[in-house]
Structures are given as structure tokens and as C-alpha cells.
Amino acid sequence: MFRLFIICFTIFFSLVLSEATVYAADERFTVSLSSEYSFTATGSSQIKQDFAITNLTSKYLTSGYELVYPGEVPPDLKGYDDKGKLTFQTEKKDSGILVRVIFNTVAAGKDEIKNFTLTSKGPNAIRHDNVWEISLPKLASSENISKYLLKLTVPEDFGLLAYSTLSTGLASPDSVAKTSTYTFTEAKAGEDGLIAVFGDFQTWGFKLDYQVGASGKILLPSDTVGQKISLNSITPKPENVSVNQTGSWIASYALKPGQKFDVQVVGQIRLSSSKSYRGTIPPPAIIAFSAPDIEPESDLIRPYHSEIIYDTYAASFPKISLRWKNPFQFIPGISNHTYLEISNSGNVASYSLPISVRAQNLDIKLDTYSIPVVPPLSVYRLPVTSTLGTAGLFAPKQIIFSSGNASITYNVPTQKLLLSYGFITIVATITIMATAAFAHRAGSVHIQKRRRRSDLRGESQKS
Numbered sequence: 001m002f003r004l005f006i007i008c009f010t011i012f013f014s015l016v017l018s019e020a021t022v023y024a025a026d027e028r029f030t031v032s033l034s035s036e037y038s039f040t041a042t043g044s045s046q047i048k049q050d051f052a053i054t055n056l057t058s059k060y061l062t063s064g065y066e067l068v069y070p071g072e073v074p075p076d077l078k079g080y081d082d083k084g085k086l087t088f089q090t091e092k093k094d095s096g097i098l099v100r101v102i103f104n105t106v107a108a109g110k111d112e113i114k115n116f117t118l119t120s121k122g123p124n125a126i127r128h129d130n131v132w133e134i135s136l137p138k139l140a141s142s143e144n145i146s147k148y149l150l151k152l153t154v155p156e157d158f159g160l161l162a163y164s165t166l167s168t169g170l171a172s173p174d175s176v177a178k179t180s181t182y183t184f185t186e187a188k189a190g191e192d193g194l195i196a197v198f199g200d201f202q203t204w205g206f207k208l209d210y211q212v213g214a215s216g217k218i219l220l221p222s223d224t225v226g227q228k229i230s231l232n233s234i235t236p237k238p239e240n241v242s243v244n245q246t247g248s249w250i251a252s253y254a255l256k257p258g259q260k261f262d263v264q265v266v267g268q269i270r271l272s273s274s275k276s277y278r279g280t281i282p283p284p285a286i287i288a289f290s291a292p293d294i295e296p297e298s299d300l301i302r303p304y305h306s307e308i309i310y311d312t313y314a315a316s317f318p319k320i321s322l323r324w325k326n327p328f329q330f331i332p333g334i335s336n337h338t339y340l341e342i343s344n345s346g347n348v349a350s351y352s353l354p355i356s357v358r359a360q361n362l363d364i365k366l367d368t369y370s371i372p373v374v375p376p377l378s379v380y381r382l383p384v385t386s387t388l389g390t391a392g393l394f395a396p397k398q399i400i401f402s403s404g405n406a407s408i409t410y411n412v413p414t415q416k417l418l419l420s421y422g423f424i425t426i427v428a429t430i431t432i433m434a435t436a437a438f439a440h441r442a443g444s445v446h447i448q449k450r451r452r453r454s455d456l457r458g459e460s461q462k463s
Helices: 190-191 414-462
Strands: 010-014 016-018 029-039 045-055 062-068 078-081 085-092 096-108 114-120 124-128 131-136 147-155 159-162 171-172 181-182 193-197 200-213 217-220 225-236 238-243 250-251 261-271 305-309 320-325 337-346 351-353 356-360 363-366 370-374 378-387 398-403 407-409
Touching: 029 131, 045 062, 078 096, 096 114, 096 225, 096 378, 131 147, 147 193, 147 225, 159 261, 171 200, 190 351, 238 378, 337 370, 356 363
Parallel strands: 029 147
Antiparallel strands: 010 016, 029 045, 045 114, 062 096, 078 114, 085 096, 124 131, 131 193, 147 181, 159 193, 171 181, 200 261, 200 305, 217 250, 225 261, 238 250, 320 337, 337 378, 351 370, 356 398, 363 378, 398 407
16 A cells, blocks of 8 residues: 655765665665544544654655555645644555655654654444444555554444454453554454454354256355354355455366266354343354345355354464466557466455566556455466567567565566567568668669660661
């Protein structure tokens, strides 16, 4: 989400100043960020982000900062430093809206720190009966932040923290404000964001048995406001797990004509219910396969046998990995249409997953830069368009895809450019040969004309 925009001044003979733009990951600077989300009893929230940029050398100073928002700029965005209100410049990019923060003062000298703060309206909490669900975004470029601290403050009316995708210490209550603050310091806070649910939850294990046939698609239990699903195993493994338009999770199999076989799904359910099942096992009907008031497609196969069992809750996290299906060849002016494979081998879903790409001497575009949901044990294919220009054709080419702590780097090898180099060689050869042929023909015509005039003069003398 964040990219440091730093104008660097270097003194040359104490007279000449030079400027450069560096990134937050530059070894000459470190960036620390503390984000606090404060929610009200109605579910609205306010964000306060405190930044600290530290100079690691004495040759540079900071004068601004850049942030890229994948969607829109947060409502009521404001900023200030030690001298007062900050100004912003915005620019539309393929990856979102770039906001450039202009500082009122700069920090010069080694170990000097530039502090500034941004505030804005935040996301709303979702309420379902006696349950509140909060989803906080991850950082689009968490590798650019050397230290990240996330704080979540909620009113006492929300109840106790029943589910969280991040581990946390004990809550810090404020008896005067009647709030509780949860602090998250692990690296995953920036890499994966946070989903937190408050209320009275109960944990159970489940086993679901299906007979796959016909459509080859089975309907899996999915996350809703009232339940959180962890899929531990699907046996046999499906070709993929996906999300349909209604938000249902679907496991797909490729079947031969007339083929049928059994599939077993094992997992955990974190259930919010006004009814307590403690001491008893609830009926399998408590498992929801879709959001309330939404009926899944009729061709999706439901389990013929369901079982609820005692189980102890085990924290699970998404595990994201990336793989790019690179083009066969890169040819100037011709767009290649491939895809980026985004796999979640974890047991729980990942939400609002940001995808970023950086390219050197190539133009790379993604169909989207944020994926709403990647279910557990699934693979998502994101279309990628790559175009090679004529400028910098012989320069090194590199592509970096990243999402949270998952990243892949692709250095375009020479063999991927053989057609381009061959095409250029052929065009150059034809051009040279055509030019030489034209020059030769022009010289021949000139000589013939001179000989003809000489013959005529000879005949005139004879006569």
C-alpha cells in the first residue's frame, strides 16, 4: 500500500544539488508505521496512521511520501506533521490512486526521523444478531515497511474477541471510554490484514460425505457472518476450489462419462448462536453452505452424510503463493495474454488480497489489483497482459509480482527474445540489401548514359 517518495539532495562541492526518487525499501531509509482503527458502537470507524521515516545516512533528506490506494482514496483523508496540515497531490495509476504527501519540513542528517500522521474514515463493522465482524485491509507493499504495529479499539458492547486471523495479547480495557484495545505486532498484520469477530462463538469439528457425479461440483460450507470455516482436508483432492457469484465455495472435479466416487471433507466451524450447545453436540443442520437468503445453484452437490464432532479450536491462516505462466516469446508491439496463479494452501480464506507488479523495460497490466476472496485450498488465475516496446529492447528485463509476503521475480531470458532479435536482424538485412541494390542499379544507369553519348559523338565526327 505504501511507497516512500523521497527527494534526495546531494551536495557537490557544496554548490550543486541533485535530486532522486527512492523507495521505502531503500537501504538509506527505514519506515515504521503504527495504524490504529477505532470503532464506535454503531460500527463506524476512524483510522489514525503514524509514520516515522529514519535517515540512515547524512546525505539525504525526506520531503514527501507516496501511497497507492487500490480502489478509492479513503473518505476525509487528512495529514499533519510538526508544522501543521499537510497537502496532497493525486494521480491515477493502473494499480489505483497514487497520493503524494508533501511535508512542511524535512529531516536532514543521519538517524534523523521525520514523523507525520494521516487520518481518515475507516471500514464499517458488520453486525449479525449478537456478532460483530471487522475486516481490516493488508498493506499492498508490506515489504516496504520495516516495522508495523496494528491496534484495534472496539466498544465493550461488541463483546469478547471470539475469532481472529492474527494472534494477539490480552486486551487493554479503558473503563472510562468503555472500550478495549487489541494490539497486533506480528509481521502477518501487514502481510495478511486482519479479520476479527466479536461475540459468543463455539467451536466444532465436522465431517461431510459427498457422492460426486453429473456436474462434478460439490457445495462446501463457507464463511458467513455467523460462522467461520476452516477446511483441513478434501479427499480426494479437487481440481480447484472457487467462489461463485453468490459467494458459495465450490470444489470441482473432472469426471469421465458415468463416473461416480465419494468425497470426504473434514474441517472446523466457529459458530455464533444465541443457543448454547455446550455439553451437547449440535445437529449438522447448523452448518451454513451459503449466506442467509441466498439459494445456491441446483446442480451443486450437497453432502449425503454430515457429522458434527467435538473439537478444540486451532488457529489457521491463509498461505498464499504465486506462479506466473510466462509467454513463449516477447515480440515488440504484440501483447501477450497469460495469467498469474494465486494459490491458497492454507485452511482459511484470504480476503481483499492485494496484488502488485513491478516491471523493468516491459509494460505489465493486471485485470484487477485486489481479489475479494481466495478460498482455502484454492487456485485463482488472474489474467496478465504483457507488452514489449522497442525502447530498451536490448536492456535487461525483470518482472516482480507480489502479494503480502508472497513474491516471485522473473528475469526475462535471452531465448524469450530470439524472435524479436531475429525479426530485427531480418529487417536490418533486407534494408541493407535493398539499399545496396538500389545504389548499384543507380550507378549502372549513370554509366550506360555516358557510353551512349560517347557513341553519338563518334558517329558525328565520321560523317
